[in-house]
Amino acid sequence: MKTADAEPIIIVEHLRAEFGDNLIFRDVSFQVKRGEIFVILGGSGCGKTTLLKHLIGLYRPTAGKVLVNGVDIVAQDPSEMEQVRKGTGMLFQAGALFGSMTLAENIAVPLQQYTNLPAKIIDLIVRMKLSLVNLTGYENHLPEELSGGMKKRAGLARAMALDPPILFFDEPSAGLDPVSAVELDLLIKGLNAALGTTMVIVTHELQSIYLIADRIIMLDKETKGIIAEGDPRELRDHATEPKVSNFFNRKPAGEEYIRLAQKLRLEMTLVETRRGG
Amino acid sequence: MTTSPDRVRRFHLQIDESADGSRRIRFRGSLVLLELEHVTAQLQVLGERPFAGHTSLDLQDLEYVDSAGAMAILDLAEKIKAQSGSCPIDHASPTVQGLLNLIDIQALNQPPLIGIGGQQDFITRLGDGFLEFLRDSSQVIIFLGEIIIDLLAVCIRPRIVRWGDVILTMKRTGVEGLPIISLIALLLGLIIAFMSSLQLRQFGANIFVASLLAIAMVRELGPIMTAILVAGRSGSAFAAEIGTMKVNEEVDALTVMGLNPMHFLTLPKVIASLIVVPLLTMYANLLGIIGGLIVGVTLLDLTAYSYIQETRNILTVFDFVSSYIKTLVFAFLIAAIGCQRGFQVRGGAAAVGQATTSAVVAAIFMIIVVDSIFAIILTYIPR
Numbered sequence: 001m002k003t004a005d006a007e008p009i010i011i012v013e014h015l016r017a018e019f020g021d022n023l024i025f026r027d028v029s030f031q032v033k034r035g036e037i038f039v040i041l042g043g044s045g046c047g048k049t050t051l052l053k054h055l056i057g058l059y060r061p062t063a064g065k066v067l068v069n070g071v072d073i074v075a076q077d078p079s080e081m082e083q084v085r086k087g088t089g090m091l092f093q094a095g096a097l098f099g100s101m102t103l104a105e106n107i108a109v110p111l112q113q114y115t116n117l118p119a120k121i122i123d124l125i126v127r128m129k130l131s132l133v134n135l136t137g138y139e140n141h142l143p144e145e146l147s148g149g150m151k152k153r154a155g156l157a158r159a160m161a162l163d164p165p166i167l168f169f170d171e172p173s174a175g176l177d178p179v180s181a182v183e184l185d186l187l188i189k190g191l192n193a194a195l196g197t198t199m200v201i202v203t204h205e206l207q208s209i210y211l212i213a214d215r216i217i218m219l220d221k222e223t224k225g226i227i228a229e230g231d232p233r234e235l236r237d238h239a240t241e242p243k244v245s246n247f248f249n250r251k252p253a254g255e256e257y258i259r260l261a262q263k264l265r266l267e268m269t270l271v272e273t274r275r276g277g
Numbered sequence: 278m279t280t281s282p283d284r285v286r287r288f289h290l291q292i293d294e295s296a297d298g299s300r301r302i303r304f305r306g307s308l309v310l311l312e313l314e315h316v317t318a319q320l321q322v323l324g325e326r327p328f329a330g331h332t333s334l335d336l337q338d339l340e341y342v343d344s345a346g347a348m349a350i351l352d353l354a355e356k357i358k359a360q361s362g363s364c365p366i367d368h369a370s371p372t373v374q375g376l377l378n379l380i381d382i383q384a385l386n387q388p389p390l391i392g393i394g395g396q397q398d399f400i401t402r403l404g405d406g407f408l409e410f411l412r413d414s415s416q417v418i419i420f421l422g423e424i425i426i427d428l429l430a431v432c433i434r435p436r437i438v439r440w441g442d443v444i445l446t447m448k449r450t451g452v453e454g455l456p457i458i459s460l461i462a463l464l465l466g467l468i469i470a471f472m473s474s475l476q477l478r479q480f481g482a483n484i485f486v487a488s489l490l491a492i493a494m495v496r497e498l499g500p501i502m503t504a505i506l507v508a509g510r511s512g513s514a515f516a517a518e519i520g521t522m523k524v525n526e527e528v529d530a531l532t533v534m535g536l537n538p539m540h541f542l543t544l545p546k547v548i549a550s551l552i553v554v555p556l557l558t559m560y561a562n563l564l565g566i567i568g569g570l571i572v573g574v575t576l577l578d579l580t581a582y583s584y585i586q587e588t589r590n591i592l593t594v595f596d597f598v599s600s601y602i603k604t605l606v607f608a609f610l611i612a613a614i615g616c617q618r619g620f621q622v623r624g625g626a627a628a629v630g631q632a633t634t635s636a637v638v639a640a641i642f643m644i645i646v647v648d649s650i651f652a653i654i655l656t657y658i659p660r
Contacts, residue, residue, distance in 0.1 A: 099625025099626050100627035102393070117313060121349075125310075128344065128380055128384075128385055131381050132380070136384040136387055137387055137389055139389050140389045140390070140393045141390070144623075144624045162310060163309065163343035163345055193375065195343065
């Protein structure tokens with residue numbers, strides 16, 4: 001499915017977001033192809049999560065167009081939105097599991113709301129989803145009884161409850177230890193390969209990006225738009241824009257930090273940054 | 278669901294039985310979650326009805342399958358295998374096979390790691406409830422004691438309280454509560470005066486409406502109504518605020534910074550309540566009496582002067598002092614119980630909701646109990 005000419009499933013055109021007088025980004029356009037793992041990245045405060053929330057229709061843009069599976073999200077037509085909601089799942093930063101429900105009840109919510117399946121089958125699907133995210137046997141646990149990584153995996157199971165063709169992830173590896181983080185990455189990659197699910201991920205974990213991303217876009221706070229797009233490995237080795245290359249090579253950009261690193265005699269490669277680019 | 282509507286062909290099962298007594302179940306079309314609704318019953322029959330011969334599943338014409346569909350296929354194969362020993366799955370495309378491999382059918386039948394809380398009999402629940410009540414009461418009493426000790430400490434070292442927070446809480450509890458208290462007190466005064474006048478008028482005792490209302494408002498209704506309103510408006514807010522802080526580990530953060538959460542969070546709220554609730558009560562008393570005055574002047578042909586004179590004559594300093602002391606106790610209980618319920622929160626959003634409800638219920642309960650005790654004591658105090 002992951003061919004270069006696969007049809008786009010999400011189309012964003014000239015998107016502009018502002019809260020009051022605060023312009024977050026302007027003129028953002030990109031396409032996500034069916035079946036790919038697409039990563040939105042950028043430094044803190046550049047509007048990654050805001051962009052994601054525009055893609056799932058939680059925020060409405062000031063201008064521009066967002067098409068998900070052919071449906072115009074910006075118009076927010078109620079019946080069309082229901083179709084879009086059924087066809088997308090989202091993993092929130094802290095899992096966003098309902099605290100008063102067990103894991104099984106959490107995952108069953110979308111199944112009960114959107115299908116007429118008998119309780120026995122729902123129960124079976126719930127167990128299957130839990131086993132997909134390696135949480136076999138945890139159906140009666142409450143979210144508070146789980147570790148952060150387990151909560152994220154349970155959140156992923158809930159997001160996948162309806163087998164949506166598109167999954168959104170908000171910082172999946174944030175706050176996880178390296179082992180849990182890489183395990184979650186492998187899970188994402190494995191589900192993408194097996195189910196062909198399109199995945200849109202917001203993150204700034206470099207190792208995770210190299211491992212799973214097919215394509216990335218990079219947002220920037222000062223330019224208020226996209227400053228790089230393409231294969232992350234290629235961008236790491238060949239990016240000319242200093243902001244992009246600093247990001248992918250994990251280098252400080254501020255001059256005061258470069259001086260600090262020199263003073264501390266740290267073993268780092270420091271390129272002189274071309275400021276004002 | 279992944280496929281657009283024109284690509285979805287309705288899913289159906291085709292069963293070919295051959296002469297040698299074996300059967301072949303063919304899956305045709307797209308087996309996705311929403312299709313599962315239509316074929317669940319059929320799959321169940323196939324899996325559970327005994328069949329003597331050999332069975333195999335054929336996925337050659339399966340166009341698309343999602344994880345729920347794959348699970349249904351594996352579940353069927355597993356059930357048939359349990360009956361007749363084997364059930365091969367033939368002609369699965371690489372994509373479908375990948376999906377089938379992803380699902381661990383054994384995991385579906387494993388028992389949960391922990392059971393779900395079972396139903397207990399009535400006696401057990403009654404006993405549990407009583408023990409819970411005792412535990413809860415002792416916690417409240419301990420908490421109230423701690424606050425009293427801390428309040429004494431404040432008298433010696435006033436700096437331990439954040440007085441800015443006290444002012445803010447006074448504004449939230451007092452000033453912002455004025456509109457609703459004004460409305461309710463005024464209407465209460467109007468209603469009591471009107472209803473009692475219907476009876477008293479028969480005896481030509483219109484003027485006693487003033488004394489009846491004055492005593493009722495100052496001794497009982499003013500304090501109790503204000504306390505219940507403050508418990509609903511502010512006691513619940515205290516519980517929700519501290520409960521949410523507890524959930525977000527903000528209370529732990531205070532402790533780690535070496536700040537006593539009791540001094541930082543509870544004392545300002547308790548002190549603010551002790552200051553504003555008596556003021557609110559006096560204000561409510563006044564408005565209640567004004568309500569009565571309106572009825573007296575407009576409906577009962579009393580003059581404003583005679584109404585006010587009658588009110589002044591009937592009320593004693595003792596009434597005001599005892600009412601003031603009672604109000605202080607109410608204020609203390611409302612704030613303390615609100616904070617205590619907040620600190621009790623464990624878990625998430627639902628626990629905050631429970632704590633808020635419990636703060637209001639427990640505060641109102643305590644208000645009524647304390648009010649009854651005061652009623653008895655005040656009857657026997659010589660004045």
